[in-house]
Amino acid sequence: MPASCAVDRQGFDQMELSAQIRERLDAHIEVSRRMAEIGDDLAGAVELVTGTFRGGSRVLLAGNGGSAADAQHWAAEWVIRLSADLDRPAMPALALTTDTSALTAGANDLGYENVFARQIEAHGRDGDLLIAISTSGNSPNLLRAADVAHEMGMNVLGVLGRGGGRLRGSCDLAVVVPSGDTQRIQEMHALIGHILCELSERALVR
Numbered sequence: 199m200p201a202s203c204a205v206d207r208q209g210f211d212q213m214e215l216s217a218q219i220r221e222r223l224d225a226h227i228e229v230s231r232r233m234a235e236i237g238d239d240l241a242g243a244v245e246l247v248t249g250t251f252r253g254g255s256r257v258l259l260a261g262n263g264g265s266a267a268d269a270q271h272w273a274a275e276w277v278i279r280l281s282a283d284l285d286r287p288a289m290p291a292l293a294l295t296t297d298t299s300a301l302t303a304g305a306n307d308l309g310y311e312n313v314f315a316r317q318i319e320a321h322g323r324d325g326d327l328l329i330a331i332s333t334s335g336n337s338p339n340l341l342r343a344a345d346v347a348h349e350m351g352m353n354v355l356g357v358l359g360r361g362g363g364r365l366r367g368s369c370d371l372a373v374v375v376p377s378g379d380t381q382r383i384q385e386m387h388a389l390i391g392h393i394l395c396e397l398s399e400r401a402l403v404r
Contacts, residue, residue: 236374311342315346359383
């Protein structure tokens with residue numbers, strides 16, 4: 199192995215490190231198994247997304263931190279495509295987490311709790327769907343976003359963790375990962391996003 203690629207393992211107990219890695223892999227597998235508990239909710243979410251697109255409406259997505267990355271990721275999959283074997287039209291999805299000018303102006307002028315709500319006022323329409331992604335379900339800007347979305351006649355789908363938090367009660371449908379561990383919740387959110395994207399796009403090209 200070239201010297202530049204050599205791994206410096208000084209300071210690591212290799213048996214302990216391997217045990218820690220196995221512990222996290224096992225935790226991931228256990229939460230993955232428990233996802234079957236929310237299968238009906240996830241099926242309902244697929245139907246909600248598919249119905250939104252089929253009705254000519256669009257999906258808006260919002261989240262903070264890693265959930266902001268999820269929002270951008272899922273929107274890209276719907277606009278471009280997830281499944282390489284499909285030749286389909288673009289599906290209208292917009293991440294509210296990507297416009298830095300809107301986000302920073304909103305935070306500066308209106309407060310960070312309004313950065314998504316303000317964009318929903320601008321872009322949301324009756325029949326659209328807001329997907330609010332949160333590991334805790336307690337983010338003030340997502341709670342405000344859900345309220346404004348409902349005021350505009352939109353549906354709200356929560357993709358959540360830790361029991362759903364306060365946001366669960368503001369959603370028309372919530373998919374709640376059965377875990378209180380942020381890492382495991384985010385890993386399952388990635389899985390949920392791929393399921394939503396793949397099954398909705400396949401349903402719409404049948």
